Amino acid sequence: MKNNYWxxxxxxxxxxxxxxxNDKKTVWDGVGNNLALKHIRKILKGDDLLYYHTGKEKSIIGIAKVIRGSYSDPNKDDKKFAVFDIKPVKKLTRSVTLKEIKSNIFFNDFDLVRIPRLSVMPVTKEYWSEIIKLSNKKYDV
Structure with a gap:
C-alpha cells in the first residue's frame, strides 16, 4: 500500500x-478550516508527515508518522471536525525554511507557498523528496 505525504x-x-x-504520540486536533478538514479526512494510518513550525521559525522541523488515520473528533459534537494520531519519526538534520522553499521555483505550486494559512496540506512525492534532500544540505543565505 502506497502511503501519502502531508x-x-x-x-x-x-x-x-x-x-x-517527549510525548511519543499525540492526537492532532484543533483544526477548523474547511479545506484543512477535507485533507484530514483523507489521512490514513501509515501516511508520512512533515512537521512545520509557524511563527518566527517558519520552517519544516521534522518527520512524523500517522499511527491512526482520520476519525471524528471525540471532543466535538459536530462530526465535521476530524482528528488523527501521530508519532515522531525524526528531526530533520537541518530545518528547511519557508524563505528557502519560496526562493526555489520548483516549489511554486506547493500549497505551502500558494495557500500560506492552510494548516494541513498534501505534499507530492517530488516535493517530499526535494525537502528531505534540502534538509541534508548546508544552506547558504
Whole structure:
C-alpha cells in the first residue's frame, strides 16, 4: 500500500516537534478550516508527515508518522471536525525554511507557498523528496 505525504503546521510555543518527541504520540486536533478538514479526512494510518513550525521559525522541523488515520473528533459534537494520531519519526538534520522553499521555483505550486494559512496540506512525492534532500544540505543565505 502506497502511503501519502502531508505537511502539518503548529506554533512551536503551543506544541513543538520536541513536545511530540517527549510525548511519543499525540492526537492532532484543533483544526477548523474547511479545506484543512477535507485533507484530514483523507489521512490514513501509515501516511508520512512533515512537521512545520509557524511563527518566527517558519520552517519544516521534522518527520512524523500517522499511527491512526482520520476519525471524528471525540471532543466535538459536530462530526465535521476530524482528528488523527501521530508519532515522531525524526528531526530533520537541518530545518528547511519557508524563505528557502519560496526562493526555489520548483516549489511554486506547493500549497505551502500558494495557500500560506492552510494548516494541513498534501505534499507530492517530488516535493517530499526535494525537502528531505534540502534538509541534508548546508544552506547558504
Amino acid at each position: 505537511l502539518i503546521k503548529e506554533e512551536p510555543a503551543k506544541y513543538s516537534y520536541n513536545d511530540l518527541v
